[in-house]
Amino acid sequence: MYVNACAVERLPLDPRIKALRQWTTDLARIPAMFANALAVSLLAIYSLIPPFCPIDSMVYNTRSLGRRLAVLGAPNKQWDDRLLCIDFRQGQPRALCYGDDFLALGLSSGDVVLYYAITYQEYKVLEHGEAIKFVAFKAKTDLLATCGMKLVKVWDFRSGQVVHSLASPLRPMGMEFDADMLLIASSNNYVATWDLGRSSRPESVRRPWYETDTPNRTPPRGALCALTLSTNQGMLAVAYSGRLIVLWDMEEDAYAGSCGKKLSNGDTSTHVVVALAFNPNPDISLLAVAYLDGDLALLDPFADKQLECFRANCQTLAPSPDGRLLAAGGANGIIHVYEFDTFKLLY
Numbered sequence: 001m002y003v004n005a006c007a008v009e010r011l012p013l014d015p016r017i018k019a020l021r022q023w024t025t026d027l028a029r030i031p032a033m034f035a036n037a038l039a040v041s042l043l044a045i046y047s048l049i050p051p052f053c054p055i056d057s058m059v060y061n062t063r064s065l066g067r068r069l070a071v072l073g074a075p076n077k078q079w080d081d082r083l084l085c086i087d088f089r090q091g092q093p094r095a096l097c098y099g100d101d102f103l104a105l106g107l108s109s110g111d112v113v114l115y116y117a118i119t120y121q122e123y124k125v126l127e128h129g130e131a132i133k134f135v136a137f138k139a140k141t142d143l144l145a146t147c148g149m150k151l152v153k154v155w156d157f158r159s160g161q162v163v164h165s166l167a168s169p170l171r172p173m174g175m176e177f178d179a180d181m182l183l184i185a186s187s188n189n190y191v192a193t194w195d196l197g198r199s200s201r202p203e204s205v206r207r208p209w210y211e212t213d214t215p216n217r218t219p220p221r222g223a224l225c226a227l228t229l230s231t232n233q234g235m236l237a238v239a240y241s242g243r244l245i246v247l248w249d250m251e252e253d254a255y256a257g258s259c260g261k262k263l264s265n266g267d268t269s270t271h272v273v274v275a276l277a278f279n280p281n282p283d284i285s286l287l288a289v290a291y292l293d294g295d296l297a298l299l300d301p302f303a304d305k306q307l308e309c310f311r312a313n314c315q316t317l318a319p320s321p322d323g324r325l326l327a328a329g330g331a332n333g334i335i336h337v338y339e340f341d342t343f344k345l346l347y
Helices: 002-009 015-033 035-040
Strands: 093-098 102-107 111-116 122-127 134-137 143-147 151-156 161-167 172-178 181-186 190-195 205-208 224-230 235-240 245-249 254-259 273-278 287-291 295-300 305-311 316-319 325-329 335-339
Touching: 015 035, 093 134, 102 134, 111 143, 134 172, 143 172, 151 181, 172 224, 181 224, 235 273, 273 316, 287 316, 287 325
Parallel strands: 224 273
Antiparallel strands: 093 102, 102 111, 111 122, 134 143, 143 151, 151 161, 172 181, 181 190, 190 205, 224 235, 235 245, 245 254, 273 287, 287 295, 295 305, 316 325, 325 335
């Protein structure tokens, strides 16, 4: 804000404005990349950290009489895309979740590692006891849920104590908090819910979903390919092999329709789906769908209308909490960032 205010009063090409913008970039990168060194000694910023920064950065070119290191090789001229890299020797990352102040990473070893969301310095390690499938923070509290194939644990992550230990539903496919309710979707066509605010020993309630609104409801048939829960929308979207995407209203426990990308003849596709993501903004009723054939579609699910569809070859989808952005990752390791409501490629 300060830099933008100064730019209004001075010429945008003023060297002082350029220097301020460069310092803004440097000061955003340094705490994330060198938090551990700074935590040990703040004086590291004067002599130990600058030699490891890009050679065109302001901090690298700030002269210090105490500089004692020289880094040889092929240095970067500018900061690259990577803000931080963490090597997990104790297990492979399986689940990730951002909270209000912390980032939680669930590993195949059964550990859940918490990091400060700003500095990415390690805060605490929780031992779940089995490979992690999902992690979820309860907003504005110190509660964190961890889910494996057998157990669900709800932690007070500040103290490191287990508040609730619950049995996982069969093959969990997604987990979210909704106020005091913990919701986990099962591949057996039901959502298991626990009211954590009502009892010290909450019992699971099974809420099945169906693919029709006819009186003689029957569970969906076929292999479950992808699922997404959205407590902000109060909706569940689930895709089965060879069938349309099913929409289920979790608040009304009612079938809400079906949708999918459109074929050239106007029919709704039943191609295999690999990932689904609702827009988290409750005022934007959009659904992103990644297909096995490489297509990425933007749907108005309740009108069964296709808004955009193109070849993206992505396998995972992740929306930003405000619903403005959508990240799509593929097997080639490249992540594309789109505007969620237009699918305009931003990065």
